[in-house]
Amino acid sequence: MSRATDPAALLRGRIAIAALISAVAFTLVTARLVDVMVIGAGPSRTATGIAVPEKRADLIDRHGALVARDLPVSDLYAMPATFWDTAGAAHQLAVATGADEQRLKAAFAPKKGYILVQRGLSPEQRETIMHLGLPGLDFIDSYKRFYPAGRTLAHAIGQVDTDDNGVSGLELGLEDKLRGRADPLMLSLDMRVQYALEHEAAEAIRSFRAKAAGGIVMNVHTGEIWALASLPDYEPNLRKLGPTDSIRNRMTQDVYELGSIFKIFAFTEAVEEKTIRLDEPFSVVSPYRLGHYLIHDFERLGPELPAEMVFAKSSNIGTAQIELRSGPEKQRPFLRKLGLLQPLKTELPEMASPLYPRHWETVEAATIAYGHGISVNPLTFAAAAAAVVNGGTLIHPTFLMHPEPQQGERIISEETSRTMRQLLRLVVTAGTGTKADVPGYDVGGKTGTAEKAENGTYAHHQLISSFCGVFPIDDPQFLVFLMLDEPHGNKESGGFATGGETAAPAVGRIIARIAPLLGVQRRDTYVAANP
Amino acid sequence: MIRILNFTLVLATGLISLGVYRVAEEARISGIELRETRAAIAQENKSMAVLGAEWARQTQPARIQALAERYLNVTDRPAAQLASVSQLPPKFGPQPENAIRNANAVVPESGNSSLAATQSQAQSAAPARTLLHTGT
Numbered sequence: 203m204s205r206a207t208d209p210a211a212l213l214r215g216r217i218a219i220a221a222l223i224s225a226v227a228f229t230l231v232t233a234r235l236v237d238v239m240v241i242g243a244g245p246s247r248t249a250t251g252i253a254v255p256e257k258r259a260d261l262i263d264r265h266g267a268l269v270a271r272d273l274p275v276s277d278l279y280a281m282p283a284t285f286w287d288t289a290g291a292a293h294q295l296a297v298a299t300g301a302d303e304q305r306l307k308a309a310f311a312p313k314k315g316y317i318l319v320q321r322g323l324s325p326e327q328r329e330t331i332m333h334l335g336l337p338g339l340d341f342i343d344s345y346k347r348f349y350p351a352g353r354t355l356a357h358a359i360g361q362v363d364t365d366d367n368g369v370s371g372l373e374l375g376l377e378d379k380l381r382g383r384a385d386p387l388m389l390s391l392d393m394r395v396q397y398a399l400e401h402e403a404a405e406a407i408r409s410f411r412a413k414a415a416g417g418i419v420m421n422v423h424t425g426e427i428w429a430l431a432s433l434p435d436y437e438p439n440l441r442k443l444g445p446t447d448s449i450r451n452r453m454t455q456d457v458y459e460l461g462s463i464f465k466i467f468a469f470t471e472a473v474e475e476k477t478i479r480l481d482e483p484f485s486v487v488s489p490y491r492l493g494h495y496l497i498h499d500f501e502r503l504g505p506e507l508p509a510e511m512v513f514a515k516s517s518n519i520g521t522a523q524i525e526l527r528s529g530p531e532k533q534r535p536f537l538r539k540l541g542l543l544q545p546l547k548t549e550l551p552e553m554a555s556p557l558y559p560r561h562w563e564t565v566e567a568a569t570i571a572y573g574h575g576i577s578v579n580p581l582t583f584a585a586a587a588a589a590v591v592n593g594g595t596l597i598h599p600t601f602l603m604h605p606e607p608q609q610g611e612r613i614i615s616e617e618t619s620r621t622m623r624q625l626l627r628l629v630v631t632a633g634t635g636t637k638a639d640v641p642g643y644d645v646g647g648k649t650g651t652a653e654k655a656e657n658g659t660y661a662h663h664q665l666i667s668s669f670c671g672v673f674p675i676d677d678p679q680f681l682v683f684l685m686l687d688e689p690h691g692n693k694e695s696g697g698f699a700t701g702g703e704t705a706a707p708a709v710g711r712i713i714a715r716i717a718p719l720l721g722v723q724r725r726d727t728y729v730a731a732n733p
Numbered sequence: 734m735i736r737i738l739n740f741t742l743v744l745a746t747g748l749i750s751l752g753v754y755r756v757a758e759e760a761r762i763s764g765i766e767l768r769e770t771r772a773a774i775a776q777e778n779k780s781m782a783v784l785g786a787e788w789a790r791q792t793q794p795a796r797i798q799a800l801a802e803r804y805l806n807v808t809d810r811p812a813a814q815l816a817s818v819s820q821l822p823p824k825f826g827p828q829p830e831n832a833i834r835n836a837n838a839v840v841p842e843s844g845n846s847s848l849a850a851t852q853s854q855a856q857s858a859a860p861a862r863t864l865l866h867t868g869t
Contacts, residue, residue: 268789274779350789397794 257345258366259379260386261359263393264428264603270359270373272345272366276328278319282310284338291336295319298330321364322346347373349438355396357432357451358550358601370449372601375549388603390426395419398715400431403684406708407433410689410699416452416580417684419716422588422672423607425597427548428680428720430454430581455552457577458666458685462516462634463650463701464573464583466670468525469513469625470590471536474618477527480510480625490519492568497522500651500700513625514633516649518572525571530562533570539613540586541596542578549601554579573652574660580668584683587670591626591646591678594619627675634702638671638710642724643717645710646678647671649701654688664688669705673713673722680720684709 261270278299285291288310296303299320309317321344323331328341347362349355360371368374372389379387403415419429436447443449450456472478483506489496499517512520525533537543545555557577559566569575581599589596589610596610626646629635634649650668653660668685672678684705695703717724790796801807 267792268785271782271786271789273783273786348786350786351793352790354793354795394794397798401795401798 256381258347258362258381259383261372261376261380262386262388263391263396264388264426265392265394266388267393268350269355269389269391269393270347270349273348275322275324275344275346276341277321277344278323278328278331279340279342280310280317280319280336281338281340282313282315282317285310285313285336288313294334294336295331298334299323299327351393351396352439353435353437354393354400355391356435356438357449357453358391358427358430359438361438370552371451372549375551375601390421390424390428390601390603391430392419392428392719394719395716396429396431398719399429399682399684399712400433400435402708402712402715403431403433405711406684406686406689406704410686410692410695410704412686412689412704414448414452414687415685417682417712418453418581418584419712419720420584420588420599420681420683422592422597422678422681424604425585425588425599425608426604427581427599427601429716451550451552452685452687453580454546454548454550455554455579457554457557457579459574459577459652459655460580460583460668460685461573461650461652461666461701462518462521463648463668463670464576465513465516465521465571466587466590466622466626466648467537467540467542468521468533468571469509470614470618470622471528471533472509472524473621474536474614475528475532478509478524480621481508483508484512484517484520484523486512486517486519488519490522492522492565495565497568510625510628511633513648514628516629516634521572522568525567526564528567530564530567533567534562537570537576539596540589542576542582542586546579546582546585546599548581548599550581553581556582573650580683580685584670584681587672587683588681589613590622591619591672591681623672623675623678626672630671634700635669635671635706637702638669638706638713640673640710640714640717642726643713643722644674644676644725645671645713646673646675647706647709649706651700651702665699667699667701667704669701669709671706671709671713673717674725679722682709682712682716684712 257272258270260268260272263269278295280291280295282288282291289307292303292306292310295301296306301320306317306319309315319339323341331339345366347366349359358371360373360375361369362373363369368377368380373380376387399417399419403417406412407415414433416432417429418427418431420427430451430453432448432450432452434446434448436443436449473480485506486499486503487505488502489498491497497518499519503515503517503520507515507517507520509520509524511517512524528536534543543556543558545553547553556579558570559575562570566575585597585599590613593616594614595608595612597608598610623646626648627644628646629648630639630645635647638645638647648670650666650670652666652668653662654664654666655661656664666685666687667689668683671682673680673682686704686708689699689704691697691699691703698704
């Protein structure tokens, strides 16, 4: 019997063919399953192959208020080869999107390629463009960073570029934390406190016709920055600056000779080193000769003052004498220990390094004691001042939510810190900072008035006036710093533009406004400097 | 016999194919509905993101203050926190009788703010000299 007529062989052949067909079919099904479940599960791609950028996480303030968010927008591309009338299409698209018509006409003229018409179109603009009926248009889904607070917080938060990458401020400093994160990132900033700080700083600029102002509110135990303002500011939702806008963050990017506010550190050093008694009298007869240099006080303070009143009345002459008991050999390492001689490290990338003399001798020690000859940015100053009043431990300022107290390096003893708090209170009760007092909140602080250096000399009428306040003084929780650049005296200040007449009252108003927001309870007791 | 078996199997295969086709079609339709639903959810999420941002813009302190001054005739007056939530008695459990009995309030005099009134009271109660080491 031949194979062709053998029924068994015929059946085996048919079964083999059926098995082969089944195997091929199952292989195709398996391949498709792999394609759908594994290969197709990757990131979405657009029809044009242009990758959709990864979304940045939201930034929120410490109470959950929105600070920055990526909003869905569309980028519009066009294929000019499909246009009958390129000039007409350019005109229509320019009107609908706000793009530059001449640029579009020039780009469409060769009738080839794939041209970016406009970025960041809103859903309404997209709808309008769809109704134009133009062929060859393609919308690519994208994101645009939106800052609901506008100018408020502009310097601290910074900006992103057109590709949604951080280019300044916390947007740049927190770039790694913001990418690939689903949850919003909570900052230490408080929108309400920020507004109060900015509002009072703006009022001070207006009232004293100052060039600029800046302020900081910081928790002295946790190092959290609750608010940071720098005026003039800018609108981060726009891509261009107005004529009076400034992108410079004066609290971190600029360094200043801060003047008498620096006496805090000279006295902290003296108290820690026990080189003075607080009731010890010092001659403050003006001028005080130091080598070839003469040191003056702002006003005549009498033939002599006790050390505590040298601080309260802010005598340069007395402070220089006190500093010289320690000398430059001890002053320099002490300031270094406070972090005043090295760049501050925070999440903000824009941080200016301090400037100080290479040759640090007796004269330099005397002038640095009252805040001339050394330039630091205000945030660096605030961090050091916080260490003085918080019990004596160094803190690192942070813009991230961090409610636990920092366990920093001990800089000074708790006893020295307590004495310094009493001295700061004395400034407000009987010294140059009386206008900063806020009943119920026991403010302590120090005034500063520095002449700006210009062309190698000091300009007497161009001042940096500042006040650093802490409250409540018996157990300080918060530090409020305010600085005015070139303020002018007014009727209210008696014509003076000093820190005690300009910045101090503004800090008092800020504390009165923000203390309830900060959870600091008002007390009806009155804390004197010598309780 | 083998023919009957083959016929039965072919018939079963046909029926199963019809069944599979029906399931596949239902799955395809469900897939379309799922995609539409997901797109709708994504659209809603986008709308919520936009609305959340708009809400944040509308509730900015600067805007609220401007509206309050314009329509409510209120000025920017400092508030005073007289107590905190932690000092409130617990809702359940024993009530702190003493704390309630000792509670009091200072009513500001007319024409003065409570802060100003308290300031005058506080300063009158303060020692005459406020300097460190009263020998100065």
